Amino acid sequence: MSSGRHALPPRFGKLYREIAKFGMVGASGFVVNLAVFNLIRTVTDWQTVRASVLATAIAILSNYLGLRYFAYRNRDQEDRNSRRKELTLFLFFSAIGLVIENSVLYATTYGFGWEGTLASNISKFVGIGVATLFRFWSYRTWVFRTAGSRRTAGSVPEPVVPFPEPVLSGSRERG
Template structure:
């Protein structure tokens, strides 16, 4: 059961990875050029909504017992923490390491953005979400710690 949930969770992650990055790049290359972390945050928020529906109805469909409003509140609380976890590497890359134009060329900036936000940030947030969703949001049985 756990293996099947992990595979489904990873598939949902793949879909939301595409949604997140599509929104992020659309915003950061158009109206939020000067605010890449804000653009990333918006991309994550859109992907989080998609993630809730897919995880609720597919990945963890056989779990839980919580009422939907309570479950949704927990899901979005866990996801809010994941959003922070996800944007911290991008913020550090851009502002602490100065991996942005004019300190580096545009190609280096974009590679650093992708590596920090879409690889490292997503990986850290994914680990957090999988653990927290199983433990608190979609427990094996209501009231257990999964």
Template sequence: MSVLAILTLRMRHAIRGIWREAAMFGAVGVLAFVMDNGGYNLLVFGLPGAGVGPMRSAPIQASVVATGAAMIFSWVGNRYWTYRHQRREEATYELVLFTFVNIVGVVITAGTVFVSRHLMGLDSALSDNVARIFGWIVATLFRFFTYRRYVFVAP
């Protein structure tokens, strides 16, 4: 077999593996996103028609709470599904790394709400959600690359 054919097969295999991993990571992420944004909107804006959530006056803290709950779901989903074949034996160490990476993600997501609310003066449901979606995109890219490089790595 030629060197070019071997390289082509290796590239094809690597790309297929990345796409599969990204799809599984994405599925867990979509569910965590729904939990995060749904939780945030319930905490800040309440049930539809109710008008006020219990954390209406604390949107940044509500963002941290909602993202924290989604983070726990994400760790379980990624550990036992996405990265089930390459997770660490020591779950505690893995969880510490995962938590650190996600604290950075929380700061990114809450930071976009802070910028929207306090630097741009926006406080509507639309502006909060646009800021959070932008933060989620940046935080998700950060998480994907750090999970596969540092967190879910078989020893």
């Protein structure tokens, strides 16, 4: 028997589910990113950041598929133009995330001289973490928006409804 007193408000429950789905896709992208990075570093003699950029690009592709068809499958995608716009925005913000992620690796590799496998993987992990925060915000704000959030020219934004004031039981108004 649950009283529901510890349940999240509906808007937080929705955000929690969104974060969980984004996290699942992100976790798979993280695995792809690090696996491809380490495979390239093992098989080739590419420079660290070059290998990382290719690994990140492959992870971006897998993340798009996961986000579009799993995490945000219920989001607006009415026609070919909206799909093209969504993909363009996704690639734009992903490129910024790629720069953020690989800047951390670049700084630690060439700035601090930390070139070992463990140091590279830790730096990549930190870079992915910082870039993930940016990607979550940008994807949900600009790329995978809800159907009602796409405004057309001349449309009026929906008003923000504040939370109602709590009613305290047993209190009396004094005048």
